[in-house]
Amino acid sequence: MENEPRRQCVIPLHKPSRKELVFFFASGILVSIPFASFFEALYPIQFSVALFIVVLAPFIEELAKVFPLFYRHGETERSIVTLGLLIGLGFGIAEFIEYVFFVGVPPIARIPGIIFHASSATIVAYGIAKKNPLPYYLLAVALHIANNFLALAGDIFFGVFAELLVLITVYLLAWRFYHQASKEKMVV
Numbered sequence: 001m002e003n004e005p006r007r008q009c010v011i012p013l014h015k016p017s018r019k020e021l022v023f024f025f026a027s028g029i030l031v032s033i034p035f036a037s038f039f040e041a042l043y044p045i046q047f048s049v050a051l052f053i054v055v056l057a058p059f060i061e062e063l064a065k066v067f068p069l070f071y072r073h074g075e076t077e078r079s080i081v082t083l084g085l086l087i088g089l090g091f092g093i094a095e096f097i098e099y100v101f102f103v104g105v106p107p108i109a110r111i112p113g114i115i116f117h118a119s120s121a122t123i124v125a126y127g128i129a130k131k132n133p134l135p136y137y138l139l140a141v142a143l144h145i146a147n148n149f150l151a152l153a154g155d156i157f158f159g160v161f162a163e164l165l166v167l168i169t170v171y172l173l174a175w176r177f178y179h180q181a182s183k184e185k186m187v188v
Contacts, residue, residue: 013186014074016083024083027068028090028121036064036091050152058144062137065091065121069128077129077181084125085118085178092117112167119174120144126177129187136177143170 016024039060040052065088069080092114099105099113120140127136143166150163 013076014079015076016079021083021086024068025086025090028065028087028092028117029094031068032061032064032087032091033094035067036061039064054145054148054152058141058148061091061117062120062124062140062144065117066124066128066133066137069125073187075129075187076183077126077185077187078178078183080129080187081122081125081178081181084128085122085174087125088118088121089114091121112163116144116147116167116170119170122174123170123177126181129181131187139173140170143173 036057040057066084068087069084072080072083075083095117096107096110096114099110100107120143123140123143124133124137127133130136147163147166147170150166153162
């Protein structure tokens with residue numbers, strides 16, 4: 001037994017094809033939105049709507065967006081982060097359509113949400129790629145809470161300025177983490 005060679009499992013390096021990239025974009029709409037909607041529907045009515053929007057929704061939505069990434073293996077760190085960006089983009093576009101066409105929010109008011117969701121999902125995806133998702137998830141949730149709070153605050157000048165700062169912060173963090181993710185290091 002001591003002289004037997006050790007068996008190893010080799011997972012080949014995998015880079016997502018265009019079809020897979022489209023699939024993950026679509027999963028932001030077809031998987032993450034229903035996931036978030038299901039858990040958001042469990043929200044007890046007696047609590048404040050503002051509390052739900054500001055605190056609970058960010059926890060649910062940030063998990064919903066990256067949920068499909070937990071089943072990927074053999075990807076590079078960069079491809080995991082790219083897939084996270086695509087899921088967040090799909091989620092953001094679906095939420096844009098929901099708010100603009102069903103709630104009546106002006107389209108210009110929801111464009112930053114598309115960027116926000118793509119960027120925050122990129123941050124959490126980086127944590128998944130580094131095998132340490134919790135701090136990145138909590139960072140994305142904190143930024144989401146800040147964004148939602150400022151959106152509800154009502155102060156047009158301060159709120160818009162502060163929301164812009166949050167949006168720039170989440171975008172710059174996503175950009176930084178995307179470029180820090182290795183193109184060669186495989187996530188197993």
